[in-house]
Amino acid sequence: MNVILKSHIKCNQCPIRHRAICSRCDEDEMAMLESMKSYRTYASGDVILWRGEPLEFVASVVSGVATLTKTMEDGRTQMVGLMLPSAFIGRPGRKVIDFDVTATDDVTLCCFDRVKFEKLIDDTPHVAQRLMELALDELDAARDWMVLLGRKTAREKIATFIELLSRHSSMNNDDHTKNIDLHMTRDQISDYLGLTLETVSRQFTALKKDGIIDFSDRRHFVVKDLAALHDETGDDADGGIVA
Amino acid sequence: MNVILKSHIKCNQCPIRHRAICSRCDEDEMAMLESMKSYRTYASGDVILWRGEPLEFVASVVSGVATLTKTMEDGRTQMVGLMLPSAFIGRPGRKVIDFDVTATDDVTLCCFDRVKFEKLIDDTPHVAQRLMELALDELDAARDWMVLLGRKTAREKIATFIELLSRHSSMNNDDHTKNIDLHMTRDQISDYLGLTLETVSRQFTALKKDGIIDFSDRRHFVVKDLAALHDETGDDADGGIVA
DNA sequence: CGTTCCCTTGACTAGAGTCAAGCAAGGTGG
DNA sequence: CCACCTTGCTTGACTCTAGTCAAGGGAACG
Numbered sequence: 001m002n003v004i005l006k007s008h009i010k011c012n013q014c015p016i017r018h019r020a021i022c023s024r025c026d027e028d029e030m031a032m033l034e035s036m037k038s039y040r041t042y043a044s045g046d047v048i049l050w051r052g053e054p055l056e057f058v059a060s061v062v063s064g065v066a067t068l069t070k071t072m073e074d075g076r077t078q079m080v081g082l083m084l085p086s087a088f089i090g091r092p093g094r095k096v097i098d099f100d101v102t103a104t105d106d107v108t109l110c111c112f113d114r115v116k117f118e119k120l121i122d123d124t125p126h127v128a129q130r131l132m133e134l135a136l137d138e139l140d141a142a143r144d145w146m147v148l149l150g151r152k153t154a155r156e157k158i159a160t161f162i163e164l165l166s167r168h169s170s171m172n173n174d175d176h177t178k179n180i181d182l183h184m185t186r187d188q189i190s191d192y193l194g195l196t197l198e199t200v201s202r203q204f205t206a207l208k209k210d211g212i213i214d215f216s217d218r219r220h221f222v223v224k225d226l227a228a229l230h231d232e233t234g235d236d237a238d239g240g241i242v243a
Numbered sequence: 244m245n246v247i248l249k250s251h252i253k254c255n256q257c258p259i260r261h262r263a264i265c266s267r268c269d270e271d272e273m274a275m276l277e278s279m280k281s282y283r284t285y286a287s288g289d290v291i292l293w294r295g296e297p298l299e300f301v302a303s304v305v306s307g308v309a310t311l312t313k314t315m316e317d318g319r320t321q322m323v324g325l326m327l328p329s330a331f332i333g334r335p336g337r338k339v340i341d342f343d344v345t346a347t348d349d350v351t352l353c354c355f356d357r358v359k360f361e362k363l364i365d366d367t368p369h370v371a372q373r374l375m376e377l378a379l380d381e382l383d384a385a386r387d388w389m390v391l392l393g394r395k396t397a398r399e400k401i402a403t404f405i406e407l408l409s410r411h412s413s414m415n416n417d418d419h420t421k422n423i424d425l426h427m428t429r430d431q432i433s434d435y436l437g438l439t440l441e442t443v444s445r446q447f448t449a450l451k452k453d454g455i456i457d458f459s460d461r462r463h464f465v466v467k468d469l470a471a472l473h474d475e476t477g478d479d480a481d482g483g484i485v486a
Numbered sequence: 487c488g489t490t491c492c493c494t495t496g497a498c499t500a501g502a503g504t505c506a507a508g509c510a511a512g513g514t515g516g
Numbered sequence: 517c518c519a520c521c522t523t524g525c526t527t528g529a530c531t532c533t534a535g536t537c538a539a540g541g542g543a544a545c546g
Contacts, residue, residue: 070390073479078393080386091379099386125368128375135378136334142385143323143342147313149392150321150437154502186525194393196503201526218511218525236316397534429493439535444494461493461543 008039009062019086020060020110021134024126032120037110042066042103048089049101057111058090064107065183068099069191078149079192081138084168088134092118104184149194152234157193158203159232162213166223179220207232247283252305254280257353262329263303264377267369275363280353285346291332292344300354301333307350308426311342312434321392322435324381327411331377335361347427392437395477400436401446402475405456409466422463450475 011017011034022033039062042048048066049055061083068081080099083089089101089109112120121128148157169180182189186197193200207213212228215221223229230237254260254277265276282305285291291309292298304326311324323342326332332344332352355363364371391400412423425432429440436443450456455471458464466472473480 068386070386072390072394072477074477076394076477078390080389093376093379098383121372125371128368128372129364132371132375132378133336135375135382136336139378139382139385140341142382142389143311143313146323146385146388146392147315147321149389151315151319185523197525198504198527199502202502205526234315234317234319428491440493441495441536442534445534448494 010034011037014062014110016060016062016086016110021088021127021130022060024130025124026126029124029126032124033112036112036116036120040109040111042107042109044103044105046103046107047100048103048107048109049097051098051100052096055090055094055096055114058088058092058114058117059109059111061085061087061089062108062110064103064105066107067102067104067188067192069102070099077191078194079188081142082192086134087138088131090114092121092131104188154193154195154199154203155206155232156234157195158200158207159212159229160235161189161193162207162221162223163229163233166226166229179216179222182219182221247281251282253277257305259303259305259329259353263353264331264370264373265303267373268367269369272367272369275367276355279355279359279363283352283354285350285352287346287348289346289350290343291346291350291352292340294341294343295339298333298337298339298357301331301335301357301360302352302354304328304330304332305351305353307346307348309350310345310347310431310435312345313342320434321437322431324385325435329377330381331374333357335364335374347431397436397438397442397446398449398475399477400438401443401450402455402472403478404432404436405450405464405466406472406476409469409472422459422465425462425464 011022011030014020017023022030025033040059042064051070063085066083066087066089067079068083069077069079071077081087083101090097092114095114121131148160152160165180165182169178184192186200189195190197190200195203204213204215207229208215210228212223212225212232213221214224254265254273257263260266265273268276283302285307294313306328309326309330309332310322311326312320312322314320324330326344333340335357338357364374391403395403408423408425412421427435429443432438433440433443438446447456447458450472451458453471455466455468455475456464457467
């Protein structure tokens, strides 16, 4: 469950120091942030924020993965964002958010009181600049995802998703033959890709039958043919659409 | 075709003065922007920027509507943004953009040299702050659109689209019974909604048969039953998902 | 007046959704 | 330690929505 901790990691030892909203800050600005921050941790599956709930804090993801989801009245759900470490949750100037934020892993957040943070932005241009960059990056990602949701087939969606995991995994570990962790259930993947869980399952099976991937267990797989995988994504040869 | 004009509208008479990237600027900052800007105009249908083309300028939409589209190798196209007056095109820190920008109406842009603008952002916090807000607004819109693309039925997509036009039109003109201009062809609408043009046409016909809308000609319609229209969007009663 | 563009409509198809049954792994309690 | 349950996943059979292919209408324009 949700635990609030006083800040105990020094900012200059923080794993997301170079990528988060603070990345452009100088020493004085860092000292200011350091005095304001507090950490919260959430267990896998915890809801971090409910849609419509008043937004008391904004936060950077320090470790773990959180998802943003929107649910329609009848229960249809669409994931609208995947928040990896260094991503920023919440927005200055808005008192509520209109999606649910959920921890898919154990998550640690570096939190700031929303009202104080809004004042900080006016005084600290480096934070606004970095927040602008992060928002524009998110926007690029959202636009790529719109192509996937609006135009790709189920097979292309799954191939794109696997390629994404594979690229992300090889950033941390350059052995391409290593098992990759799916992190999510079939149900969560279907919400991410705009499919049903049955279709996700069938497409995994199909890609396995075609020798493109192989599952060691339900949650871990190996990409056996990276080029063939890419051919199934619908993106062009140089990865253009993802750019 | 594309015409470049020296700036001739004074910023303090500009129609988007209060909403564009300059909205937070003081007099000195405005003078700076005024000296840098130039206008470009495009005719309906002109391509403003091709995907992959080096990005020489960034710009605000002053009048008219531009679209951002991504096209897959085999021609499948998805619109990923609709740029209305005050929207900002281009992003500091990126030399190319990975979508096409097209004028759907006659469009006037207020342009700034990209490199100069990037320097400006470092010196003018009010611009970075506003750009952050605009990016976050775009992000919210993109996330709503992801729900539409991933989870809504054809009928819900069309109803949402019509409601969007209707809301936008009543902002400028509060007579709800007035003809609303579609602005786009069926083909462009289908690219916006992730459908085919035939499905768009059929859903228009269906909504007309059900007495919810009525077409005066191919491009102009009236909403006859706003409540019934909303019921078809799939969004909840208070418009929650759009929030 | 013919051509082009845009749109509508019909007939058919296919891809993904729905409903349902059952399996496997892991956890729990007797 | 075994029986039982739960959760997550797979698979099959069937349905249905939206896509595809094709024909034709009507307005606009040269």
